[in-house]
Amino acid sequence: MTDRIKNTFGALAERGEKAFIAYIMAGDPDMNKTLVYARALIQGGADIIELGMPFSDPIADGPTIQQAAQRALQSKTNISKIFALVRTLRKTSGIPIVLMGYINPVLKYGTKRFFEDAARSGVDGLILPDLPLEEIDHVKEYAVQSGIDIILLAAPTSDRKRLVELLRHTRGFLYYISMTGVTGSQKKMGHAAFESIRWIRKNTQKPVAVGFGISTPRQAKTIAALADGIVVGSAFVKLIENNKNASARIAALTRSLKSAVNIH
């Protein structure tokens, strides 16, 4: 049982800071690079690392992350290799590590085995965008046994009644999708989403992090002001796509986003 996610949000709150959560795709373009890039995120000051687990048919992702998944699959990335990467990262860092991917590769790996191996490797949380609350029983028992947080997503289409349910069942934090759309979308966050996040923070102690479509420090600052943290993914994936060695740029973007979320 790890409490790394809970402790991280706790410590940040005490300091009056917001969480900066960074996403990259594991194995994009290969595992060695992902190790280097994850360390650049840590160096740059990310509070939580999200590692994408590639899937051939990612229905919640826009073109940027779809292509990252394709590159990762071309370099033969699979769940076993991602666990090995997490074990390596764990040797030098206590940063919370969350895996994000689709349910089918998890089922194929074997759900029980997945959670046991994930916990043993030092994984703290799991986000499965195609496993809504209704289907959570497919993983819940094993998640609880392993101590891994199942982080649920909420969307602007989730009504108040559903938000209550999502908040009750999510572990670690609630991942709020800023707009109706896929990852990397250019759509702006709407009024309903702002209202929902305000309502969540008023009515619960659980942290809420906002993601999907946040790429600039300016957006990060605005949205972080009303949440407990923000998630940025596609912006990092684009740096990786466009640069042979993206380490310095990744660290720099992390620093600017991290400082943006803490300006009040």
Add this chain to the structure above:
Amino acid sequence: MKNARDKNYMPDSYGYFGEYGGRFVPETLVAALKELEKGFRHIARSPSFRSELSHYLKYYVGRPTPLYFAERMSADLGGAKVYLKREDLAHTGAHKINNTVGQVLLAKKLGKKRIIAETGAGQHGVATATAAALFGLPCEVYMGELDVKRQALNVDRMRLLGTKVVPVYSGSMTLKDAMNEAIRDWVTNVETTHYVIGSVAGPHPYPEIVRYFQSVIGTEAKRQIMEAEHRLPDVLIACIGGGSNSMGLFYPFIKNDEVKLIGVEAGGLGIKSGKHGASLTAGEKGVLHGTMTKILMDRDGQIINPHSISAGLDYPGVGPELSHLHDTGRLKVFTANDDAVLSATSYLSKTEGIIPALESAHAIACARTYVKRLPKNTVVIINISGRGDKDMDIIRENIDLINNKGRLKEYHD
């Protein structure tokens, strides 16, 4: 908790047929699926909706389609009585229109302003474009770039009907990728848009909705065979890709245990080659496009690109109810390879003067072997789900194969 009441053949409240089905979608879509489920239960099943739909099915789609006694084919196959359910004679040339007219009418009642769909062979795309034109709603159809090329005629038809065809360049550039892209569009525009899924696949309640609208095939066939033979048929044969034409024919007979249900999957270049679309025959339980069902995947759980000469069966999954019926033994499944399918296309054309779609020719290919083993006077219904005009380019390219005889590959558990 998640067990369908087997004898009732209805999904449970989570949308499961036995261990298959469910709703594996991004949170953004959950509310829309619940709204659709409610709309389906309250509106689509109401007498007023049904009478409106019946009107369009009769005067616009051209239903009922004939149940035709195939005399020459029956004689050739040794004496069983073979009937063909002529869905190829429905407006737009395939059974797909039954579902799209129903769903678009429902979408209109739900106040949706825009229609989207995915398509493989283009038949569902054309049927959706047609229904959208009929009810005056704008429509966009996602289609894999490979299918855009090999089904050019249907692309032109959709465009003529006023639909925007969006080529999809991701993944294998076929049906599964078109479906991914349609889901992404729906996630983005869920508040205004209805997504018309064309198969008994996808998240709950789609498998039930599509089955409901396609059941008109089996309901008519049941009445027609009672008139012709004064008894139920012994065997029903239909091709299975996602499963809409087969579920449509099978469902009204599902409680008649004496009626055998035979499904025919795309054997492609043969099961052993790995290049096929036979999810029930060679797939394993997994999650694809919002449903838990039999799918084709590799050892890491990545979806394998399927192969079939017919774009409509070129799909690595199958409707969850069919997975359930297969597991329980209610449904028997065979495969027909590409070569046998081409040969069957030629056979039906020359024997009965009916050019079937390559999809439907899978059912004919199976029947050519299967029916020969049946006693005289056995009554068989084969679903001719669509006509073959759209496939003429592929048929022309494979004229050599057509002149050789293909063989049916049988599936053993």
